[in-house]
Amino acid sequence: MIDDTQPLLQVEQVRKLFPLKTAGSLVPLRAARRTALLHAVDGVDLSIGRGESVGLVGESGCGKSTLVRLITRTLDPTEGSIRFRGEDIGGIPASRFARVPQRKLIQMVFQDPTDSLNPRYTARDTIAEPLRLLGNLSGTALSDRIEAIAALVQMPRELLGRFPHQLSGGQKARVGIARAVALEPSLLILDEPTAALDVSVQAVILHLLADLREKLGMSYLFVSHDLNIVRLLCDRVMVMYLGRIVESGPARQVFEAPRHPYTRALLSAIPGLGGEASRRIRLEGDPTSPVDPDPGRCRFHGRCPKGQDACTRSSPSLVQMAPGHAVACHFPESA
């Protein structure tokens, strides 16, 4: 039934456009009103293999979160297809997705462990919920499973009865992870899982995540702007800029020999210990507006250090430069 040759997740040409409210007159004039569209995700292709760990990086507002919400199916795509284990799940309305068998296979660890835990649910309640609703567990089977998962995320049993405000940041992060892995999903999306944590706790949580992936055989989609974490944990990296993937490839290749000028700038901004400040590439200018962008022009033009006239005439598409390494740029760096 399940086709093993298919990638776990395959997203094709997916777009999400948000209509913006236009500041109109009090009496709306139908003819004069044309809603502006915010192109949050604008034609993204991506695939995640079984057991693979993929990093998604990009600056704030580039559409990472929208893409994640499309993949977790809490938001409906405007266009494009999302296939999970060969089955099209992009067409199922988000409002109905809670009752679909794929729900328990796609789970997520949220960015802010405080915000993502219901303040009125104890750790036990929070972990129990997916098991009850999606795993159909109850009674002793449920409490046994909760304790097994708590042990898996190395959370002391005594903490299960506590409310979020009685837990530390790292403990809250563990509850969030426990909830996400409780049903042993095949795809786990991690939205900056360590961004809200202390550096000391970050390392512990990252180790835990790496361990869990091995134990449960999950695929990871790791969303982050901490490039060092992505480098450590991911097999493959995708770089997103204004709703599009501008570079994707094996993590090593992308980090060692970035082809896209934006990726180069991003990587040069990683704070290092060496005195390499002079090598930092500074991007001038402001990003293009994501509201009704000109389709016939490179989105990065205006900030790109290599921008030329050709960049204003057509928008580059992703082109395979090396096996598995694709870049969307008219003037990519040579390897």
Next chain:
Amino acid sequence: MTELAGLRHVRYVLADNPVTAGAFALFGFFVLLALFGPWLAPFDPLATSPDKVLQPPSAAHWFGTDQLGRDILSRVIVATGLDFGMALAAVLLSFGLGCALGACAGYYGGWIDRSVSRLADTIMAFPLFVLAMAIVAALGNSVENIIYATAIINLPFYIRVARSEVNVRRNAGFVEAARLSGNTEARILAFHLFPNILPPVMVQISLNMGWAILNAAGLSFIGLGVRPPQPEWGIMVAEGASYMISGEWWVSFFPGMVLMLAVFCFNLLGDGLRDMIDPRRRT
């Protein structure tokens, strides 16, 4: 959470705040009166005695007697049940309906939000007491209709509190996480958002109880709803009002004082309830 921890928390809040403890004690006293009023009252509240008309407070009649010789203390005690019952029913009605409407408006937005908000605005546009009078006059002069009228005029407050509290939380991480845990939208609203809006709504309930009592008594005062022989604080104040000038102050003073005390008690209760229900105050 275990029941034991819950009880310990209630005790902690009470010990921490003596005013709240006092309000709760007073509330408990009123509840006792409301439940067991007919057995606690020293005299029959309806029995008239022409030989003891308009007697001032004495050892036998602590609150004195009224123009028909009825014992005011007994009438005040027995009236507690009716006044509390009317207020409680009205508040529960507007709490249930108002929270459901307001929470849906705040969660789903769009046309639901627009129509519910306009409904609340429309009710608020009337002078509320006059609206209540009009509703009772239109529906008919009965105790149930006083309850409906009081519920309707309190509705906008619940709608607004529920709407705004849900609205600020609908994009919270835990709501999105609840979706991934398999909750449908209706379940999220009922089991994730609703418990979180309870603390502010609880305060509203308590403030509203006082107000609802005042409203029900007010309607009775002007002669709507409760019929005369029945003891009710509003009617008793109204009946005694004409004797104030001639010096028989006790006829309306005691029912009025008890009414004031009840409203005061509920206003104090609000803060205490919020502390008890808010898990962040749990230690």
